[in-house]
Amino acid sequence: MSTDTLTIRSQLGDYPVHFHTNFGFLSRLASLPNPVILIDGNVLQLYKETLSAAFRDRAIYVLEATEDHKTLDETARIYQWIIDHFKAKRNIDFISIGGGITQDVSGYVASTLFRGVGWDFVPTTLLAQVDSCIGGKTSLNFGGRKNLLGTFYPPRAIHIASAFTHTLARLDLFSGYGEVAKFLLMRAFESGEPFPDVATHLTSIIGDRAESALAPIIRDCLNVKRSFMESDEFDRGRRNLLNYGHCFGHALEAASKYYVPHGIAVNIGIIFANLAAAARGMITTELARLITREVNLPLLAQEQRPNDYLEDALLENMKNDKKRTGQSLPLVVPTLGGLVKLDDFTEPEFRSILCELREMLFH
Ligand SMILES: NC(=O)c1ccc[n+]([C@@H]2O[C@H](COP(=O)([O-])OP(=O)(O)OC[C@H]3O[C@@H](n4cnc5c(N)ncnc54)[C@H](O)[C@@H]3O)[C@@H](O)[C@H]2O)c1
Incomplete structure (x- = not known):
């Protein structure tokens, strides 16, 4: 029924x-x-x-x-x-x-x-x-x-x-959690919900495949997606913000030849986007680091390989993003009032944030 x-x-x-x-x-x-x-x-x-x-x-x-x-x-x-x-x-x-x-x-x-x-x-x-x-x-x-x-x-x-x-393999389950984290964070950035609550919420569902744990979270995520999508079904404005984590995430998926599954790449893309926002003063460095530590790093689920993080390959893939229309690199970043799409994210910024990300993942 x-x-x-x-x-x-x-x-x-x-x-x-x-x-x-x-x-x-x-x-x-x-x-x-x-x-x-x-x-x-x-x-x-x-x-x-x-x-x-x-x-x-x-x-x-x-x-x-x-x-x-x-x-x-x-x-x-x-x-x-x-x-x-x-x-x-x-x-x-x-x-x-x-x-x-x-x-x-x-x-x-x-x-x-x-x-x-x-x-x-x-x-x-x-x-x-x-x-x-x-x-x-x-x-x-x-x-x-x-x-x-x-x-x-x-x-x-x-x-x-x-x-x-x-029956999902652990990595595929965690790939799903990557998108769950994206939606919960998007909702928190839009609504002002405290970020430690997002981390607590995620921790409470990780590994719990019971209907009672999953059904509400699935519904919550679909409702967040719906709120960004229904007013802009064909991806010309607000729906673009759903690409939070995806701009760098897609580049990483391709650079790793799909060793990194979609949702895990999105989860890492969120770290990248948050570091970029912090570097521009759009959110605090403390907040970016708190989210990385409490939300993103517990969801990695696989060993990351330094060779998937080579600057030239990732940059090439970011440039090839089909959402890129101008000269700058595509990137959706958080602010305390909600998500925004940058239209002036530069290659030097990309290089500097990539160094920071590698530092976090490999040291
Ligand atoms: N169209 C869209 O809006 C949209 C949005 C996000 C992602 N995507 C695409 O989705 C793809 C990733 O999809 P995905 O993460 O759902 O996984 P998937 O379809 O790649 O499947 C991952 C693995 O799980 C297996 N599998 C599927 N269901 C299973 C089950 N119930 N139990 C055990 N194993 C199962 C599959 O056989 C496969 O080996 C990417 O290609 C991505 O680009 C599309």
Whole structure:
């Protein structure tokens, strides 16, 4: 049974996020008129019994959820598979189950096949549940650049069962916490909530995969994202602030060749952004250091490699950021009144903040 629903307002059509306390909703998805199912291969293995019971002998496209499958080649294989296996055309009910990679690939397919088909998404990672599942962005990597291609195409409905997170590897769980930290910090910078409270809140949920711990935090994060997104769905203003932690984070993901997962990179990107804000006097150095120590460093979850922090590679990736329009480097930073996007962050500043960050991580 669905416990409750959050509605996301969209100019492309409002859509619901249903919160489920068990997996019964999967059979209801399977009984849509023309189901076409795509599932992350690891999820299919881990939930074989549940998924076979729901989808019985239906054909399933199995997606290998790695960054090198977030490509046009993979979408071409999916288009072909759908054309080969199903008679239905625009009336297919596309259902995809997996994390952010599955969402990006299947959403791109849903938005382009037959100029758009009905699509239900079941996010199975914490990161996809707290963040990527709403907002309607679909993305593919292209020419060695992350998320270069994409569309705005929200699912018809999103189905969250926090129980999927029980099987997440520790690193993927912590990758989700990186985005959770981002949303809680954004809310605190906007509302004036004390930062030690954010740290206490995070500490209280780390490692707790119980529905009672996760469901409220997922809802909180989606509400923060919604508040930045609904007024600027197509990313021309306020929604850009959701890139807090992402400007440096994306550069680090790419420089590490995806050794550093998305949410961990965002968490480190937050340290970078806070140090940059402190260097400009927008927040105090004490606050930047307190947040780093109490919020970000406990969420690192993997050993950082000095070679992923080489100045030239990171700078090149920051310059290639698709959000960069002028000469300066893209960066969203906190102030005590909320987040702002800098339009004059310079290379010398980048070099100096990178030195500080390396000092924190490696000494
Ligand atoms: N479209 C958007 O708005 C948006 C926003 C943020 C991130 N992203 C993208 O999302 C991707 C990262 O997504 P992610 O962190 O959700 O993970 P993912 O999709 O990369 O999956 C991470 C790993 O977890 C496995 N997995 C998935 N569900 C599982 C489960 N329930 N139990 C065990 N293992 C499971 C996957 O097979 C994979 O090995 C990046 O490519 C990022 O760019 C997109």
